[in-house]
Amino acid sequence: MALQTLSESVYVELCLEIGTPQQVAIRRDVLDVRESVIHKTAKTNEHVTMSSGSYREGYRYEDSDIDFVCWSNDHRVLWNSSQAKFYNIHEDKYSLILCDNSESPPGFTLLRSPLYAFPLKESHWAKLVLLSCVRISTERKDLYISSALYREITRPLIKPNSTVHGPCSSGRLDNLKDYDYAFGFVSDFWPPSASSWIGRCHSWPPPHVVDDIIRGGCHFVAIGHKFGEHPDDEWRISFSQAERKLVYAMNHTQFLIYGLLKCFVKELINKGLNEEEKLLCSYHMKTAVFWAIQQNTIAHWCPQNLLEGFWVCFKILLKWVYEGYCPNFFIPENNMFLGKVHGAAQWNLFTQLHGLYEKGISFLLQSLSFSSCFMDVLCNLKLSVCTDERLLIPEVEIDKELFLEIYQKCALPMINLGTCMKDLHVVEQLMRSPLTESQILMLQALTTNTLQSSAFMLHDKYIKIPGGNKKMYIADKRSSYMLKLAAKFGCVSDLLYNAIYLYITFRHREALSVIEMTKVKLAQPGLMNGEQVDPEKYTKAVRRRSWSYKMKHAVLNNIILHKSICYIKELLPEQQSSSESQIRRASLHIPPFILLHMLEFLCRRHVDPMRAQTALDHLKILVHHDQGVLVNRVLKDISWEILGICQHITGNHKAALYSYRQSLKQFPLHKIDTATQKRIQDLYTQNRIQDSYTILYQR
Structure with a gap:
């Protein structure tokens, strides 16, 4: 009975460390949908x-x-x-x-x-x-x-x-x-x-x-x-x-045993060894689990038997090391220990594993990751453990994981309008197949991202055609429609793509109207901004609502600007610098609050110059004083850069120079240092020219 309770306690600890069945299913669903679209196109x-x-x-x-x-x-x-x-x-x-x-x-x-x-x-x-x-x-x-x-x-x-x-x-x-x-x-x-x-x-x-x-x-x-x-x-x-x-095809207990074996190898067997000295790896652990499941070594793979399942896999591994033979699961004639686990190294590894075997399952107490849950049960053998996943992880944490997984993977390779249309066609086909709720949401996010990219590609294509007013008019109507449609599918911050489009098409008052609407939405309590969220307010606002509803009303994402698409001309040098660096990034990721203030500043300059300074002041306060709440710390490079660009536009060269230098000091996520250094050089050039004019005027 104590072993079963101990197994349940380890099961819970592993769920918190590795993931519940729902969390693991979300991760798989999101990646599966993305790759399905990419492979079909x-x-x-x-x-x-x-x-x-x-x-x-x-x-x-x-x-x-x-x-x-x-x-x-x-x-x-x-x-x-x-x-x-x-x-x-x-x-x-x-x-x-x-x-x-x-x-x-x-x-x-x-x-x-x-x-x-x-x-x-x-x-x-x-x-x-x-x-x-x-x-x-x-x-x-x-x-x-x-x-x-x-x-x-x-x-x-x-x-x-x-x-x-x-x-x-x-x-x-x-x-x-x-x-x-x-x-x-x-x-x-x-x-x-x-x-x-x-x-x-x-x-x-x-x-x-x-x-x-x-x-x-x-x-x-x-x-x-x-x-x-x-x-x-x-x-x-x-x-x-x-x-x-x-x-x-594994059940969750089997999946967690595989995860426990990975931790066992890392923390107890390979700790302190260099790559050449490591004889066992995760692949050997996976193979042991495959063989254990297929050979029906235990009757029920359930939370109460998790440690029994681990012990079975451990004994399989011990036997393989003793014999110097690890059979590949698909081609057993392929000995995966050949040339590595032999001689003195084989004997030393067997001695180490056999020493752990003699200690029994308690040797896992030596693992830093799981020693606490062992001690909790050993100190209280009557402890009751709840393994219901719905009670292990709060709803807000599940949602956070889902929306982060989708955000990280919703940007497809954007080559041209043709590939975008193919992506949308494949998404439409997949929507007709049986899908989980997280798969539907991922397809929804892919649709939103593809519509947004298509709208800007279409605008970029026809604005370059001389005398193509009629075609430009039709393209504008289509781009506007795609962005409005994307805003219906997307999250709260996706409205900013509409504001970008209105700005680059010189409809500054309309852009400001969208910006004001976005401000109202961003002021709502309980919004989830990446990993930043107030659990109590978020739960109160959208508890037990569908994921689609939550994404539309309570989720903010960074604004993604793909390197191959022209969005805001003021940021083109940064897009080019990012794509030309040795580590090529596919896009710029801009915090929504940063872009909101930048767009308001740019639009106000054309229709209300007095209030443009107010927008710039708000941007400055945000960049200077935010502590990772509204602006993720890893996005500070582009945030300082945008502040510097806006200050540069107003002619405040001293402030712009400070902001550019701060951008260079941040974590270089976007690899925009080439653009930043070029902007600094331009500042020095402009200042020298200005000084020359001043001297000539004084003479």
Whole structure:
């Protein structure tokens, strides 16, 4: 009984640390919808990116990296030549790559160079593939794609200073998150070497999941087997998409056990070790959970049995280390310990794990993350634990997570009007399928963002056409309609896109009217501004309302200005500086209150110059004195920049110079330092010219 209570206590602690079933479902739904839209609109000659790893599975560890698998959409890998009949290579312009795993270790294969049925100039990726081709022996006439060459050629595509980490290009995004991009290829067919897995799936996963996994095929990532005959030329078969579907098929207790195993490895096994010394990783933990579930090792995977489930997985791991054999879940002949867990290192690891085994489950007391919940139960064995997720996390916290997830992922790649129309078409198709409430809300946010981008793209396109007054009039009507429609779907701050459009089309009084309307909405109590919210006021305002209602009436988001679209000409240098930096950002993120005061200042200058100074004063007070309540601290670089621009416009060069210098001191999220330095240089130039005129006048 005490063990069951202890299990429930750990279950609750893990829900608070890792997420409740609802929180995990939200994270998955949002990402699934985004990727579904992107993949359905991808052209044949483009590359496709799929997020993978812990983040995609639903974990949100602060120190974990973000994993991606990228592949060329105009290449397909075949297991045998008969599969070519499923492709029209001339019309669809696919390049077919044939596997050759006759000499490769289990889980690896060689890839033959494709024969291209179209001009290479039409495919950037085809050129990269040809540059990676080698002849692996004098006996073989065929060319093969070298994994080592392909990995090196694709390494700088994300960032020039990316480093190689296994099959991946690795680096750091915006000084916030580490990334791993694995560039490779896709096959629409299930590997023959993994056919035995299908026969094992009697009880888990369910048949519909098995069918979905088989239909999804597999991927190939650029790394060979250390002990293969061609380690620089072989490719590893990747089941990342299948693994994600298996994790989705877990119940929440199983998912939390997997999370507990990840913490166990990090905090007890790998703590203080460098990368070379680490023998176990999260992937081994995931594999252990897969095998434990499929082998029906315990009757009920529920909160009361969480620690029993953990112990089963731990014993599987102990057995693998003792034997020096960790069987891949899909291809058991692939020993994932080969070349790493052997000799003295293997014995030392087994000794360490066996020492923990002898202590029993209490060894988790050594884990800083979960020692407190163990102590609570051990000190009070009659303690009753509530595992109802509805009582674990307040409604406001669930909402905060949902709206932050959507905000972070609602911006699709905006290339041109054509891609925007394709995005809207795919969203319309997805709306007809069965959806959860969070998926509907994500589609709603994608629609809003795409309509806003389309409106500004349309305006930008026709304003450049000389003498196109009629076309400009029609485009203006359509842009205005799209922005009004977006405001109906979007959150409170989305009204500011309408104000931007009215400003750049010289309808300053109308823009001010929208700004005043936005001020009224922003003054409502209980608004959720990113992570800033008064829980009591928010709950009182929108408790038990639908998420769609909450987003429209109680949620603020930063205003996103995509680098490829012209919004406000005063901010064009910042957009260009951000896109030209070594770490290219796709957009500027401006706090709504900052943009509100900026727009009011810009509009008032044309219709009411006396009140323009008041708007500027409000902006100055906000930037100087806000402590992260209305303006997120990581957005201070663009906030100080905007204040400096407005002060520069009024001719207050001293104040502008101070603001620009403050912008340079902030966390460089937007990478706008080039624009800031240029503005400072312009100030000095203007001051020198002004001084020259003053001297001449005095003479």
